[in-house]
Amino acid sequence: MDERVLLTGAEGRVGQAVLEGIGDAYEWRLFDRDPPAEETDYEFIVADVTDDEAVRDAMADVDVVLHLAGDPRPEAPWDSVLTNNIDGTRTVYEAAVETGVDRVVFASSNHAVGHYETERKPDLYRKHDDYRLDGTELPRPSNLYGVSKAAGETLGRYYHDEHGLSVACVRIGNLTKGHPPIDYERGQAMWLSYRDCAHLFERCIEAEYGYEIVYGISDNDRKYYSLERAKDVLGYEPQDNSAEFTIEGEPKEDE
Amino acid sequence: MDERVLLTGAEGRVGQAVLEGIGDAYEWRLFDRDPPAEETDYEFIVADVTDDEAVRDAMADVDVVLHLAGDPRPEAPWDSVLTNNIDGTRTVYEAAVETGVDRVVFASSNHAVGHYETERKPDLYRKHDDYRLDGTELPRPSNLYGVSKAAGETLGRYYHDEHGLSVACVRIGNLTKGHPPIDYERGQAMWLSYRDCAHLFERCIEAEYGYEIVYGISDNDRKYYSLERAKDVLGYEPQDNSAEFTIEGEPKEDE
Numbered sequence: 001m002d003e004r005v006l007l008t009g010a011e012g013r014v015g016q017a018v019l020e021g022i023g024d025a026y027e028w029r030l031f032d033r034d035p036p037a038e039e040t041d042y043e044f045i046v047a048d049v050t051d052d053e054a055v056r057d058a059m060a061d062v063d064v065v066l067h068l069a070g071d072p073r074p075e076a077p078w079d080s081v082l083t084n085n086i087d088g089t090r091t092v093y094e095a096a097v098e099t100g101v102d103r104v105v106f107a108s109s110n111h112a113v114g115h116y117e118t119e120r121k122p123d124l125y126r127k128h129d130d131y132r133l134d135g136t137e138l139p140r141p142s143n144l145y146g147v148s149k150a151a152g153e154t155l156g157r158y159y160h161d162e163h164g165l166s167v168a169c170v171r172i173g174n175l176t177k178g179h180p181p182i183d184y185e186r187g188q189a190m191w192l193s194y195r196d197c198a199h200l201f202e203r204c205i206e207a208e209y210g211y212e213i214v215y216g217i218s219d220n221d222r223k224y225y226s227l228e229r230a231k232d233v234l235g236y237e238p239q240d241n242s243a244e245f246t247i248e249g250e251p252k253e254d255e
Numbered sequence: 256m257d258e259r260v261l262l263t264g265a266e267g268r269v270g271q272a273v274l275e276g277i278g279d280a281y282e283w284r285l286f287d288r289d290p291p292a293e294e295t296d297y298e299f300i301v302a303d304v305t306d307d308e309a310v311r312d313a314m315a316d317v318d319v320v321l322h323l324a325g326d327p328r329p330e331a332p333w334d335s336v337l338t339n340n341i342d343g344t345r346t347v348y349e350a351a352v353e354t355g356v357d358r359v360v361f362a363s364s365n366h367a368v369g370h371y372e373t374e375r376k377p378d379l380y381r382k383h384d385d386y387r388l389d390g391t392e393l394p395r396p397s398n399l400y401g402v403s404k405a406a407g408e409t410l411g412r413y414y415h416d417e418h419g420l421s422v423a424c425v426r427i428g429n430l431t432k433g434h435p436p437i438d439y440e441r442g443q444a445m446w447l448s449y450r451d452c453a454h455l456f457e458r459c460i461e462a463e464y465g466y467e468i469v470y471g472i473s474d475n476d477r478k479y480y481s482l483e484r485a486k487d488v489l490g491y492e493p494q495d496n497s498a499e500f501t502i503e504g505e506p507k508e509d510e
Contacts, residue, residue: 078349082342086406090333090399115416138393138468141413144345151341151406158396161370213393 009069021198049088085148114142134226135213160211173217180242189222193240203234264324276453304343340403369397389481390468428472435497444477448495
């Protein structure tokens with residue numbers, strides 16, 4: 001209960017999954033440009049992540065920042081991701097250095113590497129295919145949103161190398177509540193359950209590391225992202241697997 | 256003499272090296288935000304690379320773009336590289352797609368990977384050390400300028416994958432005229448002579464490729480950048496080697 005964690009983009013889906021899972025484990029300060037949709041007992045700052053001063057102020061006495069804020073739309077236009085995602089993320093890293101915060105956990109995205117799928121789909125979404133991305137590959141974004149997430153990773157690398165900031169970039173897959181996406185092989189391959197999401201971010205807060213890029217997905221049979229780095233360095237132990245859901249959203253059988 | 260090449264940042268050092276070496280080989284259209292320092296016979300457009308319309312207009316009937324424009328200072332502040340280098344480079348790729356230009360050659364920089372040197376210098380600047388970066392490694396920028404260049408590479412990857420643009424990113428080393436830097440091992444390791452620079456960009460205009468990241472240096476004994484990719488894919492045949500200069504700027508002996 002001692003660590004104070006600043007959560008930017010707290011009102012987004014990832015933020016909600018994190019708070020649902022580990023909301024009791026830390027002293028949270030929530031930050032979002034929209035006010036809370038429901039009444040909240042958490043400290044809550046309404047401000048924009050591109051506002052240097054507001055971001056610096058929000059970091060007072062903070063131990064770790066989970067930086068989830070940004071335009072989350074894969075189809076977001078360039079001007080928005082340039083400002084909200086690239087410039088906003090740089091604002092967060094810079095404020096962390098200026099205020100003495102040691103660690104930033106950055107919500108990156110599967111869209112940073114989406115074009116690796118182009119020549120391999122749909123086979124790579126299936127269990128028999130053992131192709132894996134492991135986080136050492138160069139970005140191949142599938143959209144400008146993905147470009148902005150890759151830029152946020154590179155900024156993190158710079159702030160780690162230059163200023164000693166501990167940075168984990170989590171390339172989040174397809175986060176859905178309750179069960180995996182239905183009739184969507186890609187979504188089943190990169191599914192991230194709510195509880196695995198919360199656990200993974202808890203590991204990003206707790207583990208020892210310098211700079212890491214990890215994939216944020218459950219332990220899906222269909223996966224084409226390696227979980228080795230998240231397991232080895234962070235101690236991530238996913239509980240879910242999209243193949244185990246046999247409700248209406250039953251994954252298709254492998255061919 | 257048939258190909259028309261748009262050269263952005265034409266007044267910069269790289270642009271001058273290119274024109275000095277292959278100024279007679281193509282039909283050039285020069286583009287710079289500053290007017291030419293000396294009278295020129297080339298077509299010359301004075302405009303900013305962040306001006307969408309000016310950039311689109313400049314691409315009329317162009318076959319290849321050499322995109323060198325941007326803030327060239329390693330110590331450039333974030334706001335400048337965000338606008339001039341990241342947003343400006345995106346403007347160029349986007350305009351190329353819109354106007355049907357097939358190829359953009361992007362001037363990236365050694366600063367995109369400068370922090371690989373941190374734990375290995377000065378050994379990696381010396382002939383006995385066979386450590387090599389080859390362009391498949393993730394960026395580790397040494398400054399925000401380097402971050403912006405890495406972002407330009409990632410944008411190029413996206414425009415290649417998504418829109419079929421042919422893109423070469425040249426991580427330019429230390430371009431100096433006449434002889435290598437004096438008493439500066441790092442500069443000797445990554446020296447790029449004027450004639451090798453012009454030849455490399457000529458190969459980037461002529462060769463067949465989809466998306467490439469190559470290092471732009473001469474064939475220096477001290478190099479820690481691999482030239483294999485530039486040689487194999489582009490047909491780059493460097494003529495110079497910083498070790499061969501024994502004038503006042505004589506490189507230090509290896510230890």
